Amino acid sequence: MALTLCITLILFPLLLSAQSTVAPPHFLDDLSLEDLMNIQVTSVSQKEQSLSRVASSIYVITQDDIRHSGATNVPDLLRMVPGTEVARINENTWAISIRGHNGRYSGQVLVLIDGRSVYSPVFSGVYWDQQTMPLDNIERIEVIRGAGGTIWGANAMNGVINIITKSAGDTQGGLASVTAGSQDRAQGLAQYGGAAGAKGSYRVYGRYTMNGDSPSLAGSPAVDDGHGSQMGFRSDWNLSAHDKLTVQGDVLEASEGETITTPFSSRLPAPSTFNDRVRIANGNILGRWSHAFANGSEATVQVYYDRVRRFDIGLNVQNTGDFDVHYHFHAGARHDIVTGSSYRATDQNFRDGYSIAVGNGHRLDSLFSAFIQDEIALTDSTSLTVGSKFEHNSYTGFEYEPSIQFAWSPASSQTMWASVSRAIQQPSWVFAEVQWDESAVTVPGAGTAIVHVSGNPQLPAATVFNYELGYRTKLSRRISLDTTCFYADYGNVQTIEPRAPFLTLNPGPSYLVLPAVFDDLGNAGNYGAEISAHWDVTKWWRISPGFSFLKSDLTRDANSNDSRYTGSAGDSPTRQAQIRSNIKLPHNVEWDTSAYYVGALAIGPVPAYTRLDTRLGLHIGQFVDMSITGQNLLTPRYIEFLDALQVTPMETSRAVVAKIAWRF
Numbered sequence: 193m194a195l196t197l198c199i200t201l202i203l204f205p206l207l208l209s210a211q212s213t214v215a216p217p218h219f220l221d222d223l224s225l226e227d228l229m230n231i232q233v234t235s236v237s238q239k240e241q242s243l244s245r246v247a248s249s250i251y252v253i254t255q256d257d258i259r260h261s262g263a264t265n266v267p268d269l270l271r272m273v274p275g276t277e278v279a280r281i282n283e284n285t286w287a288i289s290i291r292g293h294n295g296r297y298s299g300q301v302l303v304l305i306d307g308r309s310v311y312s313p314v315f316s317g318v319y320w321d322q323q324t325m326p327l328d329n330i331e332r333i334e335v336i337r338g339a340g341g342t343i344w345g346a347n348a349m350n351g352v353i354n355i356i357t358k359s360a361g362d363t364q365g366g367l368a369s370v371t372a373g374s375q376d377r378a379q380g381l382a383q384y385g386g387a388a389g390a391k392g393s394y395r396v397y398g399r400y401t402m403n404g405d406s407p408s409l410a411g412s413p414a415v416d417d418g419h420g421s422q423m424g425f426r427s428d429w430n431l432s433a434h435d436k437l438t439v440q441g442d443v444l445e446a447s448e449g450e451t452i453t454t455p456f457s458s459r460l461p462a463p464s465t466f467n468d469r470v471r472i473a474n475g476n477i478l479g480r481w482s483h484a485f486a487n488g489s490e491a492t493v494q495v496y497y498d499r500v501r502r503f504d505i506g507l508n509v510q511n512t513g514d515f516d517v518h519y520h521f522h523a524g525a526r527h528d529i530v531t532g533s534s535y536r537a538t539d540q541n542f543r544d545g546y547s548i549a550v551g552n553g554h555r556l557d558s559l560f561s562a563f564i565q566d567e568i569a570l571t572d573s574t575s576l577t578v579g580s581k582f583e584h585n586s587y588t589g590f591e592y593e594p595s596i597q598f599a600w601s602p603a604s605s606q607t608m609w610a611s612v613s614r615a616i617q618q619p620s621w622v623f624a625e626v627q628w629d630e631s632a633v634t635v636p637g638a639g640t641a642i643v644h645v646s647g648n649p650q651l652p653a654a655t656v657f658n659y660e661l662g663y664r665t666k667l668s669r670r671i672s673l674d675t676t677c678f679y680a681d682y683g684n685v686q687t688i689e690p691r692a693p694f695l696t697l698n699p700g701p702s703y704l705v706l707p708a709v710f711d712d713l714g715n716a717g718n719y720g721a722e723i724s725a726h727w728d729v730t731k732w733w734r735i736s737p738g739f740s741f742l743k744s745d746l747t748r749d750a751n752s753n754d755s756r757y758t759g760s761a762g763d764s765p766t767r768q769a770q771i772r773s774n775i776k777l778p779h780n781v782e783w784d785t786s787a788y789y790v791g792a793l794a795i796g797p798v799p800a801y802t803r804l805d806t807r808l809g810l811h812i813g814q815f816v817d818m819s820i821t822g823q824n825l826l827t828p829r830y831i832e833f834l835d836a837l838q839v840t841p842m843e844t845s846r847a848v849v850a851k852i853a854w855r856f
Contacts, residue, residue: 222256222774225672225728229605235304235334235354237565237577238343239520239530247577247597247609249275249662249676251724253333255358260774260784262807262821263327264376264849266355267320271788271803272772274738275337275676275722276351277764279790279833282416282842283375283403284448284470286320287833290337290351291680292718292744292764296836300349300617300654302340306357306440307516308478308496311347313538313557314508314550316620321448322474322500323355324422326381326399328367328853331358337722338678339658341593341615342579343530345561349615349656350680357440360385360393360428366856367397373849375823378402392429398422405449406842407829414842415467420446434484441477448472451840454505454547455629461640461703463632465840473501489521505838506545512538526569530579533562540621547838550647551625557586565595574600587619588653606665616653623686623710624649631838633706641704645688648710657681670728677721685714685746687754713752716761717745732776739769762794763835782809782819796834802826803844815855823847 223231229244236248243252251273263269267286271278277294279287289298297317303310310323333355340348363385371379378401385395400421408414424442431437448470455463478496485491498512518532536559542550565579580594595613602608622628626647635641662676691707720742727735744761748754769789777783784807792800804826809819824830829843 222734223254225666225670225726228252228254228726229666229672231332233334234356235336235340235352236343237530237567238518238532239528244605244664244666245599245601245607247575247599247607247611247662249337249660249678249722251335251337251674253335255331258327258330259809260772260782260807261786262784262805262819262823262849264371264373264379266323266325266327266333269327269333270335270353272736272738272770272786273335273337274724274740274768274770275720275742276335277768279793280844281833281836281839282414282450283406284321284416284418285450285836285839287763287836288318288320289764290335290353291678291720292742292761293350293716294763294833295760296839299347299620300351300656302344302346302348302352304344304352304354306355306478307480307494308476308498309512309514309536310498312500312510312620313618314510314540314542314621316347316617316623319472319502319504321418321446321470322444322472322502324401324420324444324446325355325357325424325442326383326397328369328381328383329357329363329395329397331356331362337676338611338660338680339593339595339613339615339656342565342581342595342613343563345563345581345583345593346559346585346591346616346618346653349617349654349682357426359438360395360426363395364393367853368856369851369853371849371851373847375404375406375845375847376401376849377404388427388429391431392427394425394427396423396425401446407845408451409831409841409843415449415451416842418446418448420444420448420472434486436482438480439478442475444472444474446470446472451842452505452838453631453840454838455632455642457544457547457549457629458699460629460699461632461642463640468505469503471503475499487521489519491520492516492518494518506548506550507541507543509541510538511540512536528567528569529564531562531564533560535560542621547629549627550621555621555625557621559586560584573602574598585618587624587649587651588616591616591618591653606663609660609662609664611658611660613658615656615658617655618653619651623647623651626710630708635704635706638704641693641706643706643708646707646709651686651710651712652684654682654684654686654712656683672726674724675721676723677719679717679719682714682716682718684712685716685757687711687714687748687752687757689713690753690755711752711754713749713754714757715747715749717747719743734774736772736774737770739767741767759795760835762797763833765791765793765800767791780811782811783807784809790832793833796831798831798834801830801832817851817853817855819851821849821851823849 231243232240299316336352340352367383381399383397402419405414422444426440429437453465476498480494482492494516500510514536516534561583563581567577577597597611599609628645630643689711722740724738746758773785775783788803807821
């Protein structure tokens with residue numbers, strides 16, 4: 193039934209067009225297949241490169257993809273990237289990873305917004321509910337699958353997600369939009385962009401979001417509703433023929449609900465299940481200056497300050513200051529070199545939560561880094577890129593992350609490439625210094641026992657050696673193909689090692705403690721493949737399929753007793769598939785359909801599911817856009833993820849979203 197519905201939705205436009213007397217329009221406002229192949233990306237080497245020639249597994253979500261998706265948040269956009277695992281836990285919480293090791297805190301993927309890291313050094317991961325922005329302002333999202341440590345440093349083990357917003361010059365005039373739906377209850381955006389003198393441009397915006405409760409897996413009413421407000425600005429200046437300046441910033445305040453199950457350290461051992469509120473207040477400001485020299489080289493200086501205040505089981509306040517300098521130049525006819533250095537200071541405070549305490553509640557960390565990468569033109573059609581990142585962090589000291597990439601382009605329409613790289617995951621403050629009453633379990637003959645996890649300040653960095661082989665080509669005027677095969681060898685992966693149990697009276701009554709400590713006795717070998725394509729069936733119909741396969745082999749050192757470690761491979765699906773259909777119908781009508789298949793998860797277990805979304809859009813003149821989107825049409829409700837630590841997962845439901853946007 194599901195397959196029949198998918199085929200019908202994709203093939204129906206052929207029948208419709210055959211009966212229409214009005215010729216459908218071309219993709220005049222969308223990127224052509226040639227444009228897609230030649231998108232300039234910056235995430236691989238911090239310099240502009242044509243996507244078709246990059247020696248890396250990279251997928252680009254364009255502004256056209258964003259509009260056609262009908263999505264209302266960044267996580268749902270990432271579903272279209274083969275090899276990226278997106279699992280909704282509740283209305284505000286996500287587990288997102290690349291090539292395995294998925295979880296609520298997926299610490300092996302680095303996420304950036306306009307070059308600003310949003311990776312949390314406290315819990316080692318990304319809070320996706322804090323990464324909100326008007327999707328209309330996103331220029332593109334570049335997703336690197338595989339190690340990106342040579343350029344971006346620690347925590348880019350499995351990949352990099354780089355969200356790049358539009359220049360202020362590209363968002364001139366006014367924009368007002370309203371979104372309403374059965375699940376995403378309301379979103380409102382008011383934005384205006386204009387000129388700042390003869391050399392500058394700006395935009396300012398304000399938005400409000402409100403989400404409803406999810407269906408509850410347990411059958412009781414869910415309380416994961418949320419609301420938030422956000423304001424921001426961006427200004428871009430052409431100071432001279434050689435100098436450009438960008439200054440931008442955002443502030444966010446939000447309140448969200450969740451149901452959690454946790455012990456209270458003050459009244460052990462009985463656990464409590466209750467509804468809690470997460471409260472968030474964020475702010476950031478970033479400045480970036482670039483100068484083009486007469487000899488063709490370019491220097492960039494970027495500085496940003498980021499402040500996060502989040503109450504989520506405990507109160508975390510984090511202040512980050514970052515300073516980066518990059519220099520791009522040519523040495524002779526064959527060497528294209530990018531080099532740079534940076535310093536980051538992170539001041540962290542954590543007030544003890546319900547069941548967690550971190551060190552003495554305060555920590556100041558410094559991160560020093562430098563990198564160099566040289567793209568060497570061996571011939572007109574082959575290149576060799578070598579480089580390394582060198583870092584010194586407060587946990588493990590000196591680290592290095594080298595890579596070597598080879599690319600061969602026998603024709604302008606195809607590139608074969610191979611790469612070998614090393615990357616690390618830096619330990620977090622929690623891994624080093626936490627005291628955590630993780631959970632309450634029933635022990636036969638002993639009643640309720642508390643699993644107590646302690647940090648380990650001696651943890652080394654987890655490492656990965658990543659091997660990739662890829663082929664990217666334009667098979668014909670209408671078909672492009674991108675394939676990657678990979679193998680990743682992980683070492684020093686985090687385990688939780690049990691210690692001898694004991695009885696305690698603190699705080700009373702007497703109960704059994706099952707102590708454990710973070711350690712580094714895990715290993716893993718992940719291998720798989722990713723395939724994506726674009727097929728322009730006609731001038732007005734594009735189909736974009738994708739597929740990924742992942743196999744994880746987790747092992748432990750002989751002296752490890754972590755019984756949960758090898759099972760964590762079940763947090764990632766073995767197979768995923770996507771197919772998207774974008775159609776331009778007569779009379780300025782768009783019809784977009786997306787189907788996503790996600791394989792079963794062993795942990796839970798979580799059954800496989802197929803998600804079907806479809807969107808109908810209408811352009812009214814040059815200034816008004818209207819759309820209605822149906823999400824999760826095949827199943828009324830289903831679960832996507834269960835291994836969510838103390839948060840109770842909720843189901844994803846069928847939903848309808850309507851949007852109207854007015855540009856003036």
